[in-house]
Amino acid sequence: xxxxxxxxxxxxxxQLAQSAVNDKGNPRELQLLLLKALLEEEGKVxxx
Amino acid sequence: MIAKDTMEMSQAxxxxxxxxxxxxxxxxxxxxxxxxxxxxxxxxxxxxxNEYPAIRLILIARKRFAAPLRWLLDTLFDQCxxxxxxxxxxxxxxKELSLDEICNKLHGFVSRINSEDINVLLNxxxxxxxxxLCGLINAKNKLGMNNDPQSLELRISDHWSQFVxxxxxxxxxSPFSLVDIYRRxxxxxxxxxxxSVRPKIDYNxxxxxxxxxxxxxxxxxxxxxxxxVEIIYQLLKIHPNLEITIVGSRDEQLxxxxxxxxxxxxxxxxxxxxxxxxxxxxxxxxxxxxxxxxLGHDSMVSHVAAYQQCPTITIALGTVRPHETAPFGIxxxxxxxxxxxxxCFPKDSCPLYKCHADIPFQIVHSxxxxxxxxxxxxxxxxxxxxxxxxxDAVKCYQSKFMDTGMYxxxxxxxxxxxxxxxxxxxxxxxxxxxxxxxxxxxxxxxxGADVAKQLPHYRKGxxxxxxxxxxxxxYSQYILEEISSQTPNLxxxxxxxxxxxxxxxxxxxxxxxxxxxxPLLDYxxxxxxxxxxxxxxxxxxxxxxVYSDCSAVSSLMYDLVLKSENKVTGKRSISQPEV
Numbered sequence: 001x002x003x004x005x006x007x008x009x010x011x012x013x014x015q016l017a018q019s020a021v022n023d024k025g026n027p028r029e030l031q032l033l034l035l036k037a038l039l040e041e042e043g044k045v046x047x048x
Numbered sequence: 049m050i051a052k053d054t055m056e057m058s059q060a061x062x063x064x065x066x067x068x069x070x071x072x073x074x075x076x077x078x079x080x081x082x083x084x085x086x087x088x089x090x091x092x093x094x095x096x097x098n099e100y101p102a103i104r105l106i107l108i109a110r111k112r113f114a115a116p117l118r119w120l121l122d123t124l125f126d127q128c129x130x131x132x133x134x135x136x137x138x139x140x141x142x143k144e145l146s147l148d149e150i151c152n153k154l155h156g157f158v159s160r161i162n163s164e165d166i167n168v169l170l171n172x173x174x175x176x177x178x179x180x181l182c183g184l185i186n187a188k189n190k191l192g193m194n195n196d197p198q199s200l201e202l203r204i205s206d207h208w209s210q211f212v213x214x215x216x217x218x219x220x221x222s223p224f225s226l227v228d229i230y231r232r233x234x235x236x237x238x239x240x241x242x243x244s245v246r247p248k249i250d251y252n253x254x255x256x257x258x259x260x261x262x263x264x265x266x267x268x269x270x271x272x273x274x275x276x277v278e279i280i281y282q283l284l285k286i287h288p289n290l291e292i293t294i295v296g297s298r299d300e301q302l303x304x305x306x307x308x309x310x311x312x313x314x315x316x317x318x319x320x321x322x323x324x325x326x327x328x329x330x331x332x333x334x335x336x337x338x339x340x341x342x343l344g345h346d347s348m349v350s351h352v353a354a355y356q357q358c359p360t361i362t363i364a365l366g367t368v369r370p371h372e373t374a375p376f377g378i379x380x381x382x383x384x385x386x387x388x389x390x391x392c393f394p395k396d397s398c399p400l401y402k403c404h405a406d407i408p409f410q411i412v413h414s415x416x417x418x419x420x421x422x423x424x425x426x427x428x429x430x431x432x433x434x435x436x437x438x439x440d441a442v443k444c445y446q447s448k449f450m451d452t453g454m455y456x457x458x459x460x461x462x463x464x465x466x467x468x469x470x471x472x473x474x475x476x477x478x479x480x481x482x483x484x485x486x487x488x489x490x491x492x493x494x495x496g497a498d499v500a501k502q503l504p505h506y507r508k509g510x511x512x513x514x515x516x517x518x519x520x521x522x523y524s525q526y527i528l529e530e531i532s533s534q535t536p537n538l539x540x541x542x543x544x545x546x547x548x549x550x551x552x553x554x555x556x557x558x559x560x561x562x563x564x565x566x567p568l569l570d571y572x573x574x575x576x577x578x579x580x581x582x583x584x585x586x587x588x589x590x591x592x593x594v595y596s597d598c599s600a601v602s603s604l605m606y607d608l609v610l611k612s613e614n615k616v617t618g619k620r621s622i623s624q625p626e627v
Contacts, residue, residue, distance in 0.1 A: 008147050030183050030197060031151050037177035038133055
């Protein structure tokens with residue numbers, strides 16, 4: 001269900017990593033990382 | 049928008065609004081893991097509440113694990129925020145949500161929390177997501193895993209959290225109950241107030257009720273249903289006044305039916321019922337509270353029983369670490385196998401489930417029988433009912449609270465300590481002293497020849513670690529001296545820094561030679577990964593203190609090992625490791 005979302009998150013994280021080398025602390029990046037982690041953990045719960 | 053039920057004020061808070069005090073300090077607890085962890089958190093918070101009724105407590109948890117416990121959480125927390133993952137991902141229309149829309153929902157959730165004036169944000173869950181969520185939440189102080197909102201790096205700055213990150217669910221050497229760790233992390237630790245001992249069961253009473261939960265979330269942690277059928281058959285056959293209720297979730301309903309419909313227990317079907325999937329969680333709490341005994345595996349239901357102060361007998365299998373997660377309370381019993389690979393890790397593949405076979409069902413029956421008739425379990429009672437062969441296959445722990453107020457499992461069968469048991473005890477004494485300056489009273493345990501033989505080897509390892517840490521302190525000091533000199537020499541600083549790197553790689557080698565020193569070495573690694581400071585002076589000072597801490601713990605452990613060795617050999621002299 002969320003595989004496309006995971007790809008979109010990964011793409012945006014990559015873009016942020018490339019464009020904001022010296023601009024850390026972007027809350028969007030933290031939000032995306034959190035969403036990515038939640039998706040991964042949800043996948044593990046489902047796998048159980 | 050966030051779902052209404054994740055936003056609504058709890059009833060408890062509504063009631064407390066009338067007596068609200070603007071000066072109240074607020075602690076926000078993050079617990080994003082499963083039901084069992086939420087129940088254990090509730091247990092710790094109940095104790096904390098008794099000590100500090102005026103502190104405003106907030107819970108941040110996942111809706112799927114916390115919402116069914118809302119009725120309980122509302123009695124403990126002033127406000128609950130439930131992260132509803134599915135609501136965040138799903139659109140009310142058929143159209144899929146865009147990433148921006150999902151991020152907006154997440155932002156809304158975090159903004160709600162950030163409207164609170166949080167003094168301390170305490171992360172009790174050690175998951176990636178919880179650290180990242182803590183990075184988004186504003187608080188004056190943060191304890192536990194949290195990602196720095198600027199650098200995004202993971203930070204763990206307090207001792208207890210560093211301990212959890214380096215020891216809990218890693219090996220078999222973590223000596224503390226999770227509930228105690230949570231209580232310590234919250235602070236203001238006092239001996240448990242709410243745990244009481246139930247009066248001994250009157251074996252001749254009209255009816256004795258046992259709630260059995262023969263399930264667990266992971267197949268490694270539970271027996272096959274057939275083994276449970278054998279135990280239930282024996283119990284119903286021998287005890288005519290016994291009534292058994294199988295409890296569990298809807299997912300476990302079918303497995304429960306298979307057990308109660310087993311031909312072996314056909315004759316006793318009027319004394320057994322399957323309530324798995326038939327109760328709400330609140331009703332499950334009530335059902336267990338009304339039971340005389342809980343029997344089952346280490347699972348969320350066993351924590352419910354502990355919360356309700358129902359005596360428990362649990363069977364620890366697979367990945368379960370009884371010293372960490374056994375039901376919290378006095379006089380609970382745990383049966384654990386002596387299998388070498390126990391406890392294992394969730395990722396370990398295991399086709400044989402040897403630990404399942406290593407606990408004979410006969411011993412479970414003997415333990416329950418002994419408990420029902422005597423109200424306690426000890427080797428003498430069990431020897432009357434079980435063969436030495438069966439008794440020697442298992443460990444039977446009884447829970448108690450030590451003079452420090454900390455929960456501890458004691459081996460009722462008085463088996464000789466294994467090297468792992470011995471080191472777990474050393475770590476218990478050492479960590480507790482190091483983290484809290486409290487000394488817990490333990491006799492120097494009697495050791496078997498096999499264990500005694502390995503102590504000089506480990507003492508040597510502790511000596512080496514001590515020496516490395518002393519070198520670490522020395523080179524940190526050299527760097528600080530160089531920096532504070534009138535003409536700091538960069539090459540000298542780099543040389544000393546290279547020495548510190550060399551020390552760290554030598555510490556890694558100790559890991560391979562002394563596996564039972566892993567918790568201490570891992571703790572050192574976690575501390576080194578979380579140095580305090582933003583410039584070379586602060587970071588070097590922090591490095592000095594990290595080595596100093598590890599040096600102190602290794603020195604203490606060295607002394608304890610030497611004392612134990614001397615007890616075996618009859619010597620009296622005690623010496624410190626020397627550089």
